[in-house]
Amino acid sequence: MxxxxxxxxxxxxxxxxxxxxxxxxxxxxxxxxxxxxxxxxxxxxxxxxxxxxxxxxxxxxxxxxxxxELRVGTLKEPVSLAEGAEVLLGAGGIPVPAAALAAARTGDEISLDDSALLLTVVEERPDALLCQVERGGLLKSRKSMAILGVQPDTxxxxxxxxxxxxxxxxxxxxxxxxxxxxxxxxxxxxxxxxxxxxxxxxxxxxxxxxxxxxxxxxxxxxxxxxxxxxxxxxxxxxxxxxxxxxxxxxxxxxxxxxxxxxxxxxxxxxxxxxxxxxxxxxxxxxxxxxxxxxxxxxxxxxxxxxxxxxxxxxxxxxxxxxxxxxxxx
Missing domain, CATH: 3.20.20.60 (Phosphoenolpyruvate-binding domains)
Structure with a gap:
């Protein structure tokens, strides 16, 4: 073995x-x-x-x-995400792959770091997603990302x-x-x-x-x-x-x-x-x-x-x- x-x-x-x-x-x-x-x-x-x-x-x-596989990009330092807060994925916020921005829709749930953190998309923007933190924690660089129930084109x-x-x-x-x-x-x-x-x-x-x-x-x-x-x-x-x-x-x-x-x-x-x-x-x-x-x-x-x-x-x-x-x- x-x-x-x-x-x-x-x-x-x-x-x-x-x-x-x-x-x-x-x-x-x-x-x-x-x-x-x-x-x-x-x-x-x-x-x-x-x-x-x-x-x-x-x-x-x-x-x-x-x-x-989808992953968040490189962060200057770990980001603390507080439950109930809003966070921006994409331009002006946490870097994520373009495929994720194209695939996610309002209401979709996004898990980060093997579901240690959970977000809900509340607004789609041309180059970003505004999300609400449902389950908070500390997000580090290059952690896994999944749009639950969605398969991006990659x-x-x-x-x-x-x-x-x-x-x-x-x-x-x-x-x-x-x-x-x-x-x-x-x-x-x-x-x-x-x-x-x-x-x-x-x-x-x-x-x-x-x-x-x-x-x-x-x-x-x-x-x-x-x-x-x-x-x-x-x-x-x-x-x-x-x-x-x-x-x-x-x-x-x-x-x-x-x-x-x-x-x-x-x-x-x-x-x-x-x-x-x-x-x-x-x-x-x-x-x-x-x-x-x-x-x-x-x-x-x-x-x-x-x-x-x-x-x-x-x-x-x-x-x-x-x-x-x-x-x-």
């Missing part, structure tokens, strides 16, 4: 990376919505790969592209994605995560871009993050190498209490098709701040393994959390405990 962490400030030190590998990590994700492969190349060469070799791990390096790959793929071979990329896959066509675009760069052997991982991905799951399974059940934005696309059934359903369809899959998002979310996980979190991990997940991935727990190595230890030990009891057939 594979165990992935996400690279970030909390784990970039070589000693921490080596400790993660010794704890059982078999590979790492690099989120290219926040950086570029070119910028990370020195850190990968000087820290990531040496740490893996020192720990005796033949590591995988997964890059998570931007794809059709390309499968951005120009930045293509520039990142230019660096994939020299950085040792083994897998590519394609966000918000809407059907086999998105994956065909990605495979074409990989083939143009001589990267046919790189595995294509399809992230299921919305209702369209579930509707087109059969063709996505056929067109991908691995399915990623990405519960953050997937949970934005439905009432949250329906997410467990959606996860179970995707897992069952992957098992039937013989397609590898893995689960990600908030597996050990509390460990970003606490040294010990909740009982619910370890049960979540255990059940994902029993459902047949071939891998598990931590995100903020290793990228920005206070206890990255401890989180990996709990992930690996809990999963191995589940493996010892037997899994779904």
């Amino acid at each position: 594979e165990f992935y962490g996400t690279l970030g400030d909390a784990c970039w030190e070589r000693e921490t990376l080596e400790a993660l590998f010794r704890a059982g990590m078999t590979g790492a994700r690099l989120n290219l919505s926040h950086t570029t492969l070119e910028a990370c190349a020195p850190l990968l060469e000087e820290r990531f790969w040496p740490a893996a070799r020192q720990a005796g791990v033949e590591a995988k390096l997964i890059v998570d592209l931007q794809g059709p 390309p499968a790959l951005t120009e930045e994605d293509r520039r990142n793929l230019d660096w994939a071979a020299r950085c040792g990329v083994t897998d590519v995560l394609q966000p918000f896959v809407r059907g086999a066509e998105d994956l065909a675009v990605l495979r074409g871009a990989l083939a143009e760069r001589g990267l046919e052997r790189v595995r294509v991982m399809a992230k299921i993050e919305n209702q369209l991905g579930i509707e087109k799951l059969d063709e996505i399974i056929d067109a991908s190498d691995v399915i990623c059940i990405a519960r953050g934005d997937l949970g934005n696309s439905m009432p949250l209490w329906e997410l467990p059934a959606a996860q179970k359903g995707i897992a069952a369809r992957c098992r039937t098709a013989g397609r590898s899959f893995f689960v990600v998002t908030q597996l050990l979310w509390s460990m970003e701040q606490r040294a010990v996980p909740t009982r619910a979190e370890v049960c979540d991990i255990y059940n994902a393994v029993l459902d047949g997940s071939d891998a598990l991935m931590l995100t903020g727990e290793t990228a920005a959390g206070r206890y990255p190595v401890q989180a990996m230890e709990y992930l690996v030990k809990t999963a191995r405990s589940a493996l010892s009891t037997g899994r779904a057939g």
